[in-house]
Amino acid sequence: MFYAITRAVLNFLFFTILGLHVEGRENIPDTGAIIVAPNHKSYWDPPVIGVAFHNRVIHYMAKEELFKNPFFGWLIRQFGTFPVKRGAIDRTAIRQAVRELKAGNPLGIFPEGTRIKKDGLGRFHSGMASLALMTGTPIIPVAVIGSRDLPHRRGPFAVLIGKPVPVNKQRPNDELVKEINDDIKGRIESMMDEYKRKNIK
Template sequence: MGYKIIRAVLNFIFFGIFRLHVEGRENVPSKGAIIVAPNHKSDWDPPLIGVAFDTRIIHYMAKEELFKNPIFGWIIRQFGTFPVKRGAVDRTAIRQAIRELKAGNPLGIFPEGTRIRRDGLGRFHSGMASLALMTGTPILPVAVIGSRYLPHRKGPLAVLIGKPVPVKKERPTDELVAELNEEIKGKIQQLMDDYQAKIS
């Protein structure tokens, strides 16, 4: 019930007030585990992407600081979000992430690890690619545009969902992690570039 109420409210806010534009919903698999990999500009990103995915609930791995505000923490928990400690290997969060994938759920991980308060993409950390390689889970690249300024709206607000990138299950060496990160980063950048070209 909490999820349905929160989703209805956020749908009104994002689609009704902020006029959120979503592309690529047809690329979201109807079932099965997948890692959703968006760029990160704002604390609004988890619920924003959550409403963009209208058929599935994304179970986010998000920094534990977001849960300090009890109201916001409750809201993002309704979208399947669970905390991860930054700056160290959080084995509890990793085990939870693997459980979500084994259950066939979409798992959301921000590859940049934190909000990037500037134009463009930041450095990708190893977590998303390592987890994908360890489990052989495909990755869904997602580009978020305009969330950096929320709750103010400056320019277009959009969530662009790319096609799934298949990942072969194998040991996540530094080389394989870097290669996969670059591939996903390139696809997110391409989604942004194509959208900007279209609206220019």
């Protein structure tokens, strides 16, 4: 009940009030593990992407600092979010991420690792690609446009969902991680560029 009410409130906020536009929902598998890999501009990104993925609940890895506030920590745990320590290899978070994927859940990872305030995408870290390789989980690239200024809307506001990118299960190495990161980053940039060409005059 709590989840349904919260989602209804967020749907009203993002779609009705702020005019969120979503493309590519047909690319979301109804079942099975996926890694959701969006760009990151705002604290609003997780709930925005959450309502865009209307038929799945995304379990996010989130920096442990967000859990220091007891109420907010409790709140985001209700949606399957779990903490990860940044700047070090967090084996507990990795094991939890693998459990989520083995259970067939969507796992949300921001490849840039943190919010990127400048235009364009930041450097991709190794976590997203490494987990995909370790588990053989397909990756869905996601482009979020216009979230940086929320709750005020300035210009287009959209979530663009790409086709799943299959990943073969194998031991991660630097070359494979870079190959996957470059592929996903390129797909996100291409979706952004195409959307802007069509919608920004």
